[in-house]
Amino acid sequence: MARVVLDHVSKHFGTVKAVDDVSLTIEDGEFFALLGPSGCGKTTTLRLVAGLELPTAGTIHIGARDVTALAPRERDVAMVFQDYALYPHMLIFDNIGYPLKVRGVEKNELCARVTNAARSLEIDHLLDRRPGQLSGGQQQRAAVARAVVHHAQVFLFDEPLSNLDAKLRVEARGFLKHLQHEIGITTIYVTHDQAEAMALADRLAIMDRGKVVQVGTPQQVYRHPRTTFVASFLGNPPMNLLPCRFERTRNRIRVNEVTLSLEYVPQADTLRARVREDEELILGIRPEHITLHTTETVYAIPGEMYVTQPLGAESLVIVRVGDTPVSVRLFTDEPPQLVGRVWLQPDPKRIFFYNRNGELIE
Amino acid sequence: MRRLRKFAGSVLFYLFVIFVTAFYALPLLWLVFTPFNPRATLAVEIPAQPTLDNFREVFGNTFAMRAIGQNNLILATGTMVGVTLIATLTAYALSRARVPGRDYLSYILILFSSVVTGTAAMVPIFLIISAMRLIDTHLGVILVFIGGYVPSAIFIMRDFVDGIPRSYEESALVSGATPWRVFLDVALPLVRPGMMVIAIWAFVHAWGAFLVPFVLLRSPENMPASTAIYSFYTEAGTPNITLVSAYSLLYALPVLVLYLLVNWRYGFRFFGGIKR
Numbered sequence: 001m002a003r004v005v006l007d008h009v010s011k012h013f014g015t016v017k018a019v020d021d022v023s024l025t026i027e028d029g030e031f032f033a034l035l036g037p038s039g040c041g042k043t044t045t046l047r048l049v050a051g052l053e054l055p056t057a058g059t060i061h062i063g064a065r066d067v068t069a070l071a072p073r074e075r076d077v078a079m080v081f082q083d084y085a086l087y088p089h090m091l092i093f094d095n096i097g098y099p100l101k102v103r104g105v106e107k108n109e110l111c112a113r114v115t116n117a118a119r120s121l122e123i124d125h126l127l128d129r130r131p132g133q134l135s136g137g138q139q140q141r142a143a144v145a146r147a148v149v150h151h152a153q154v155f156l157f158d159e160p161l162s163n164l165d166a167k168l169r170v171e172a173r174g175f176l177k178h179l180q181h182e183i184g185i186t187t188i189y190v191t192h193d194q195a196e197a198m199a200l201a202d203r204l205a206i207m208d209r210g211k212v213v214q215v216g217t218p219q220q221v222y223r224h225p226r227t228t229f230v231a232s233f234l235g236n237p238p239m240n241l242l243p244c245r246f247e248r249t250r251n252r253i254r255v256n257e258v259t260l261s262l263e264y265v266p267q268a269d270t271l272r273a274r275v276r277e278d279e280e281l282i283l284g285i286r287p288e289h290i291t292l293h294t295t296e297t298v299y300a301i302p303g304e305m306y307v308t309q310p311l312g313a314e315s316l317v318i319v320r321v322g323d324t325p326v327s328v329r330l331f332t333d334e335p336p337q338l339v340g341r342v343w344l345q346p347d348p349k350r351i352f353f354y355n356r357n358g359e360l361i362e
Numbered sequence: 363m364r365r366l367r368k369f370a371g372s373v374l375f376y377l378f379v380i381f382v383t384a385f386y387a388l389p390l391l392w393l394v395f396t397p398f399n400p401r402a403t404l405a406v407e408i409p410a411q412p413t414l415d416n417f418r419e420v421f422g423n424t425f426a427m428r429a430i431g432q433n434n435l436i437l438a439t440g441t442m443v444g445v446t447l448i449a450t451l452t453a454y455a456l457s458r459a460r461v462p463g464r465d466y467l468s469y470i471l472i473l474f475s476s477v478v479t480g481t482a483a484m485v486p487i488f489l490i491i492s493a494m495r496l497i498d499t500h501l502g503v504i505l506v507f508i509g510g511y512v513p514s515a516i517f518i519m520r521d522f523v524d525g526i527p528r529s530y531e532e533s534a535l536v537s538g539a540t541p542w543r544v545f546l547d548v549a550l551p552l553v554r555p556g557m558m559v560i561a562i563w564a565f566v567h568a569w570g571a572f573l574v575p576f577v578l579l580r581s582p583e584n585m586p587a588s589t590a591i592y593s594f595y596t597e598a599g600t601p602n603i604t605l606v607s608a609y610s611l612l613y614a615l616p617v618l619v620l621y622l623l624v625n626w627r628y629g630f631r632f633f634g635g636i637k638r
Contacts, residue, residue, distance in 0.1 A: 072536045078537075083527060083529055085530050098537050146533075
């Protein structure tokens with residue numbers, strides 16, 4: 001059990017800044033997700049904590065120890081790899097027991113602990129098989145068993161579910177979260193799947209091009225994305241981002257050919273203070289915070305209905321506002337008729353404005 | 363018309379195949395049948411009255427038998443062990459360490475290797491081995507073999523090592539193993555098929571080599587079969603074909619058996635990757 005602190009950590013490969021001045025504190029016992037698109041530096045960050053890479057700059061602490069220059073075996077961490085990395089020439093028993101064997105754990109105890117770990121992951125009937133004889137889901141459990149068998153201070157997961165099919169993935173998500181909750185061990189979990197990060201993590205960090213863009217609980221980050229990158233990365237479908245123009249003297253915001261009165265927007269005062277006349281902005285609104293009207297409505301943006309998609313419990317409607325497609329989530333299993341013109345009324349409390357650099361104006 | 367042309371095409375094709383097959387198969391057939399023939403010639407013929415007399419006489423030649431049973435075995439085994447060890451360690455290092463220009467290094471070594479055991483290098487090699495006072499020793503021959511075979515062995519071996527995902531070793535590192543332990547526990551078992559290929563390949567080459575032992579070994583009791591085979595020539599320099607063929611068959615058998623054994627146990631292949 002330990003907290004993990006990364007202090008101004010950078011990792012450069014030649015001229016590429018894979019990790020660029022990242023500072024993070026992962027609390028003791030926390031399930032922490034690193035989320036971002038491929039190539040954003042999340043896996044490199046994890047490997048820095050594991051000791052498989054050494055940072056170009058900055059320090060890393062696990063608990064009270066400065067581990068920045070330590071070899072992986074001295075860090076007391078356990079890691080599950082994307083391809084599971086189960087040694088094909090060893091039985092599952094020997095695979096799970098390997099961390100204990102190299103640490104010189106006495107044979108009877110090794111046997112007991114391997115059996116225990118396997119039982120808690122429900123793979124104790126597979127111990128005398130080889131990895132090649134196991135299904136993907138079983139291999140994944142064996143890899144997790146190998147991580148939990150020696151009581152490390154930190155768990156590191158590198159996209160452990162990405163090789164599973166969709167149904168197994170949701171199942172494995174549940175069991176991973178339950179397991180982490182039960183053991184209460186500090187966990188860093190790398191994923192590019194926003195739904196997975198939201199479902200699993202106590203807190204998450206969103207990374208983009210080597211930098212941490214936003215850190216918070218899934219709810220905080222989802223409700224209050226600080227940049228358009230975060231807004232467009234989280235949520236399925238992601239937040240609608242509409243280019244608009246701030247017409248200060250006329251007290252309104254112009255979205256394409258229509259205008260929205262500033263009276264309607266709670267941030268009106270902030271906008272007046274921060275934004276210049278005629279400055280281009282981006283209006284952000286989540287699909288579930290739009291009301292769809294089929295008749296002309298005040299404070300609503302008109303658009304053309306493009307397509308409707310029934311998604312089981314809910315329905316998704318895509319409306320074209322000018323050239324921009326806007327998705328609207330309706331909490332009904334009966335998608336509306338495809339009619340021509342509709343009016344979109346955003347929930348004013350849920351509107352965000354971003355400047356042209358994609359930063360939230362608040 | 364079209365069918366006729368197609369027919370003629372396939373006839374030509376099969377004639378070609380038969381020709382090529384015969385070209386390679388005839389010497390082998392000769393080697394299989396001739397040793398059992400009491401009056402052998404250079405023609406392939408199934409012996410009318412098969413006999414083992416030829417072998418009896420060959421076994422009586424202690425000089426020739428020691429060449430196969432002792433000298434060949436020492437040379438080939440020594441070379442095999444040396445080449446396999448050095449090539450495995452080097453290939454692993456070249457595959458895993460970030461060495462600038464490592465790919466060029468492999469190619470340059472390969473180019474040099476064909477020089478080392480080639481005819482052109484015999485004089486310098488003789489001088490070097492002579493300066494090392496290793497003339498007429500098995501060690502001298504083995505060292506030259508190792509120097510000649512290691513580069514190609516590294517080249518073949520690297521493919522096997524490159525085929526192993528690094529995550530196996532990384533996982534072991536995080537599990538608490540030292541790098542040396544990772545190599546022994548994880549990397550080595552996974553490249554074992556590659557090591558078998560290298561071992562057999564080096565063994566076979568050293569077993570069959572003629573020029574290097576011919577140049578470096580002086581005394582008859584040190585000579586391998588490839589040079590000892592001259593003891594079945596008459597003093598006039600003409601070969602006694604029946605005895606030469608019997609001896610050649612004995613000379614070829616160990617290699618065949620070894621190859622079949624490894625192929626049955628591991629599967630002989632020249633590329634990397636692991637079956638999970």
